[in-house]
Amino acid sequence: xxxxxxxxxxxxxxxxxxxxxxxxxxxxxxxxxxxxxxxxxxxxxxxxxxxxxxxxxxxxxxxxxxxxxxxxxxxxxxxxxxxxxxxxxxxxxxxxxxxxxxxxxxxxxxxxxxxxxxxxxxxxxxxxxxxxxxxxxxxxxxxxxxxxxxxxxxxxxxxxxxxxxxxxxxxxxxxxxxxxxxxxxxxxxxxxxxxxxxxxxxxxxxxxxxxxxxxxxxxxxxxxxxxxxxxxxxxxxxxxxxxxxxxxxxxxxxxxxxxxxxxxxxxxxxxxxxxxxxxxxxxxxxxxxxxxxxxxxxxxxxxxxxxxxxxxxxxxxxxxxxxxxxxxxxxxxxxxxxxxxxxxxxxxxxxxxxxxxxxxxxxxxxxxxxxxxxxxxxxxxxxxxxxxxxxxxxxxxxxxxxxxxxxxxxxxxxxxxxxxxxxxxxxxxxxxxxxxxxxxxxxxxxxxxxxxxxxxxxxxxxxxxxxxxxxxxxxxxxxxxxxxxx
Ligand SMILES: *[C@@H]1O[C@H](CO)[C@@H](O)[C@H](O)[C@H]1NC(C)=O
Ligand SMILES: *[C@@H]1O[C@H](CO)[C@@H](O)[C@H](O)[C@H]1NC(C)=O
Ligand SMILES: [Zn+2]
Numbered sequence: 001x002x003x004x005x006x007x008x009x010x011x012x013x014x015x016x017x018x019x020x021x022x023x024x025x026x027x028x029x030x031x032x033x034x035x036x037x038x039x040x041x042x043x044x045x046x047x048x049x050x051x052x053x054x055x056x057x058x059x060x061x062x063x064x065x066x067x068x069x070x071x072x073x074x075x076x077x078x079x080x081x082x083x084x085x086x087x088x089x090x091x092x093x094x095x096x097x098x099x100x101x102x103x104x105x106x107x108x109x110x111x112x113x114x115x116x117x118x119x120x121x122x123x124x125x126x127x128x129x130x131x132x133x134x135x136x137x138x139x140x141x142x143x144x145x146x147x148x149x150x151x152x153x154x155x156x157x158x159x160x161x162x163x164x165x166x167x168x169x170x171x172x173x174x175x176x177x178x179x180x181x182x183x184x185x186x187x188x189x190x191x192x193x194x195x196x197x198x199x200x201x202x203x204x205x206x207x208x209x210x211x212x213x214x215x216x217x218x219x220x221x222x223x224x225x226x227x228x229x230x231x232x233x234x235x236x237x238x239x240x241x242x243x244x245x246x247x248x249x250x251x252x253x254x255x256x257x258x259x260x261x262x263x264x265x266x267x268x269x270x271x272x273x274x275x276x277x278x279x280x281x282x283x284x285x286x287x288x289x290x291x292x293x294x295x296x297x298x299x300x301x302x303x304x305x306x307x308x309x310x311x312x313x314x315x316x317x318x319x320x321x322x323x324x325x326x327x328x329x330x331x332x333x334x335x336x337x338x339x340x341x342x343x344x345x346x347x348x349x350x351x352x353x354x355x356x357x358x359x360x361x362x363x364x365x366x367x368x369x370x371x372x373x374x375x376x377x378x379x380x381x382x383x384x385x386x387x388x389x390x391x392x393x394x395x396x397x398x399x400x401x402x403x404x405x406x407x408x409x410x411x412x413x414x415x416x417x418x419x420x421x422x423x424x425x426x427x428x429x430x431x432x433x434x435x436x437x438x439x440x441x442x443x444x445x446x447x448x449x450x451x452x453x454x455x456x457x458x459x460x461x462x463x464x465x466x467x468x469x470x471x472x473x474x475x476x477x478x479x480x481x482x483x484x485x486x
Pocket of ligand 2: 229267268270271272
């Protein structure tokens with residue numbers, strides 16, 4: 001019984017090819033219309049979304065900030081409002097453009113027991129509206145602190161991080177992908193397909209976001225896109241790649257958050273295409289390797305993907321109107337981190353010190369972490385329901401409390417006694433399968449281990465089959481190849 005080395009290699013190659021072909025097509029876009037082209041006027045739009053649009057002329061780009069003008073605008077916010085802002089970089093694009101963030105807070109750069117929100121614009125290079133409105137947002141907050149109650153609430157009670165462009169190279173090239181022509185919203189590790197698991201092979205822009213999310217303790221976030229008018233929420237992909245509603249454990253809360261955005265918008269909620277102006281990602285069209293799902297799974301960060309303009313690259317003259325249409329949405333979404341949900345701190349009873357415990361809600365298979373410094377947690381939750389809130393930490397006895405969460409935020413601290421964690425939460429943790437603390441990447445690999453095992457078993461099965469055939473062939477054809485013993 002023997003098989004040639006070539007055949008084995010061929011077999012492995014075949015399997016690899018199959019594995020890759022089973023990967024989702026790098027389909028249209030978050031930032032595009034339905035790729036099935038249901039609406040009549042979508043067809044033409046879509047074709048221009050899939051390819052880079054040659055109609056982005058110099059005339060069209062006129063009135064938009066160039067990358068260097070954007071950097072000047074970012075730094076101008078910093079110098080105009082130094083007391084409530086900080087400018088920092090999270091890395092560099094392929095072509096070396098600094099990915100600058102404006103942090104807005106009354107104590108920028110300092111750790112506080114407050115939630116953090118991030119806005120990311122221009123993920124796709126040819127969707128430049130986000131970068132423009134984010135500069136407007138930063139300036140508006142800078143101008144209205146202590147004048148407008150919402151501005152004051154945001155500045156004083158949370159940390160708002162604004163990255164106007166994630167893809168400056170794509171913007172300069174007037175195309176969707178980055179300088180390596182990689183779609184950054186397909187470049188994150190995916191929960192269903194181990195396509196992007198190796199961080200070293202991620203694009204520098206993607207890596208910058210991943211490291212940023214690991215450093216900062218974001219409660220929620222939103223990325224801004226163009227090509228439709230809708231607030232999109234996880235999951236972005238379905239397990240079997242079919243176009244279907246695929247809700248994540250926090251589906252209710254995500255629908256609530258997406259509705260906060262769409263209802264505060266000038267006319268997003270009036271959409272004929274999307275009920276209430278919101279959509280589940282996989283229901284719209286599944287994508288894999290997106291930023292939104294990755295944030296939720298690995299950062300415990302509730303991220304939305306916001307499509308804020310039907311036209312990806314409108315005339316610059318329309319930007320002030322688009323900003324006005326989105327202003328209250330952006331403010332209300334950020335402020336919802338303070339105004340709604342359950343917030344508190346977790347302490348150790350013996351030392352009185354804050355501890356980075358985990359927080360779960362009975363019946364919801366997800367987990368968020370309290371911060372290391374202050375033990376503060378910020379749990380977004382759909383209002384109007386009873387919840388059992390459970391705090392746990394390795395080496396401490398788990399505690400649970402029932403609350404009625406109405407429209408306003410609930411404040412709830414936990415003091416945990418040293419001891420054995422009860423089994424209840426351990427089970428919950430297993431249920432969640434993904435949102436599991438600081439070493440979440442490890443858990444993800446764990447999930448993929450099944451996949452690898454499955455592939456391995458197939459290889460073995462195919463090998464056995466092949467071996468039989470090969471030996472038959474060998475008999476019939478008297479293969480001259482030197483067989484190797486296996
Ligand atoms: C910044 O804060 C300091 C001290 O509170 C104050 O004196 C100063 O006027 C503030 N500057 C601005 C630009 O608000
Ligand atoms: C919203 O308003 C804009 C600007 O007036 C318009 O172009 C768009 O069609 C409207 N969308 C909906 C869903 O009403
Ligand atoms: Zn997009």
